[in-house]
Amino acid sequence: MGEDEDAVLxxxxxxxxRAILAHLTIEPMSVDELCTACEMSDSTAYRRLDRLHDAGLVTERQEFDPDGHHYKRYVATVENVTVTFTDGSYEVAVSRSTDPADRFTELFEGLS
Structure with missing residues (x-):
């Protein structure tokens, strides 16, 4: 089992x-929204979001409010995680969702 699989588990x-991932499957949320929804402190939310981002389970988007300020909203990129036990070992498979906007960005970046 690899380091990435260990991190996911x-x-x-x-x-x-888990609470952050569950809430982000409903809609993109800011850290403040996640803190309220998951009943956690800012520092706890930021630490978990950093780890989730490093594992490729969430991504962040910059959004702008009407006042011209910008802030981040987080989006879950994971659809499911499967652990398979075979021949004395196990594997972790992560199925990630691809947002249509992300697919467009990937396509555009592939053309450059």
Whole structure:
């Protein structure tokens, strides 16, 4: 089992990380919104979001409010995680969703 797989399993063992992922499957949310929805502190949310981002389970988007300020909203990129036990070992497979806007960006970047 690789380091990335270990990171995914460790994250899924964490109640705050699971709560963040569950809420982000509903809609993109800011850190403040996640703190309220998941009943956690800012520092807890930021630590979990950093780990989730490093594992490729969430991504961030810059958004602008009518006052011209910008802030981040986080989006879950994971659809499901499967653990398969075979021949004395196990594998972790992560199925990620691809947002239509992300597919367009990937296509555009591939053309440059």
């Amino acid at each position: 460790a994250l899924l063992d964490d109640e705050y990380a």
